[in-house]
Amino acid sequence: MSLSTMKEILPQSGVGFLLRAGQKLKVLDPMGSQVADLFCLSRIYTGEWFSAARTIDYAGSLLLTTGNILYSNMSNPMAKIIEDTCGRHDLLIPPCCLKEFQTLAGNTQHHPNCDENLASSLKKYGVPANRIATSFNIFMNVSFEKGDLRIHPPASRPGDHIVLEALMDLVVALTACAHEETNGGECKPIRYEILE
Amino acid sequence: MSLSTMKEILPQSGVGFLLRAGQKLKVLDPMGSQVADLFCLSRIYTGEWFSAARTIDYAGSLLLTTGNILYSNMSNPMAKIIEDTCGRHDLLIPPCCLKEFQTLAGNTQHHPNCDENLASSLKKYGVPANRIATSFNIFMNVSFEKGDLRIHPPASRPGDHIVLEALMDLVVALTACAHEETNGGECKPIRYEILE
Numbered sequence: 001m002s003l004s005t006m007k008e009i010l011p012q013s014g015v016g017f018l019l020r021a022g023q024k025l026k027v028l029d030p031m032g033s034q035v036a037d038l039f040c041l042s043r044i045y046t047g048e049w050f051s052a053a054r055t056i057d058y059a060g061s062l063l064l065t066t067g068n069i070l071y072s073n074m075s076n077p078m079a080k081i082i083e084d085t086c087g088r089h090d091l092l093i094p095p096c097c098l099k100e101f102q103t104l105a106g107n108t109q110h111h112p113n114c115d116e117n118l119a120s121s122l123k124k125y126g127v128p129a130n131r132i133a134t135s136f137n138i139f140m141n142v143s144f145e146k147g148d149l150r151i152h153p154p155a156s157r158p159g160d161h162i163v164l165e166a167l168m169d170l171v172v173a174l175t176a177c178a179h180e181e182t183n184g185g186e187c188k189p190i191r192y193e194i195l196e
Numbered sequence: 197m198s199l200s201t202m203k204e205i206l207p208q209s210g211v212g213f214l215l216r217a218g219q220k221l222k223v224l225d226p227m228g229s230q231v232a233d234l235f236c237l238s239r240i241y242t243g244e245w246f247s248a249a250r251t252i253d254y255a256g257s258l259l260l261t262t263g264n265i266l267y268s269n270m271s272n273p274m275a276k277i278i279e280d281t282c283g284r285h286d287l288l289i290p291p292c293c294l295k296e297f298q299t300l301a302g303n304t305q306h307h308p309n310c311d312e313n314l315a316s317s318l319k320k321y322g323v324p325a326n327r328i329a330t331s332f333n334i335f336m337n338v339s340f341e342k343g344d345l346r347i348h349p350p351a352s353r354p355g356d357h358i359v360l361e362a363l364m365d366l367v368v369a370l371t372a373c374a375h376e377e378t379n380g381g382e383c384k385p386i387r388y389e390i391l392e
Binding site: 047048051052053054056057058060061062063073074075076092093094097099100103104128130133134144147148149 | 243244247248249250252253254256257258259269270271272288289290293295296299300324326329330340343344345
């Protein structure tokens, strides 16, 4: 499979799409050190959505990789990680949002952010913005020693990827993260592909 | 203030109540080693609810104590911890739920759980059950070294308490946690009081 068959998410933007049970989603970091935030909901009932809290509880771990399952707020399995060439992702930090840029970084003007990009990608599926409580932050590198959260440059190298298999019919939103500091100083694209 | 002015939440049950901005909520562990799960929403817009993810992001820490603030999914401050005699609480684990007892513990019959107790306590305020994504688990003792989650008996001794000041008008749900293993082997009561 060549990279040319993959779709590109431009830097600091997002996409929304459907993923049927059994289909696989490949998410690839083409340049390295770039985070992709993923959020998903049940296609048949959008009151059922991805829950980072249920996911870490059932995994018994803050760190997910091949074999681990993403769970919903109703404790149902949504997707399984079946391939992971990077090995470091995050489930603790919510999608970067406008208020975060204003409060933590002191921005006074609009800054692109994953929260808005996920929400706008889901709008066509009738999903309200406040459903996006947590996300699976692919390639995000957060340490938590003694409880202190620190964001480091992603460990992903060019070509690193993760493959998720849908375990129910899903509505998926995926971003190329818009936060410069989270992505080693520069926001870059993300590539993705749906495999049968 | 004597303990007799406090209300009691019976073991493995929950309560729901309103808390006005400026009012304070005292949550006390009368016997020691007992967890109380807290969830809250904005009283004027129940689409705004407590977010553990936003809370740890703004705190920069997984561990909260006096001075820390609970944030909503819309990044607004909901309540501030103004007193804490225990010092160890949890923001990682979601409220214990029926599926968790069935999946992780293999229960085949109904087991009381915080998820249902929070939801039934909020029903009279018109809050749908799926709003309860995460909770502030007062006195819950979870270690996360190298990412491995382990639940230990609560560090709280008899009389240990926490006081939260509401920063907006809130609908609050509070439980005496229903999970034996989380509470040192036995589920005990919790006491609470609203202070002006």
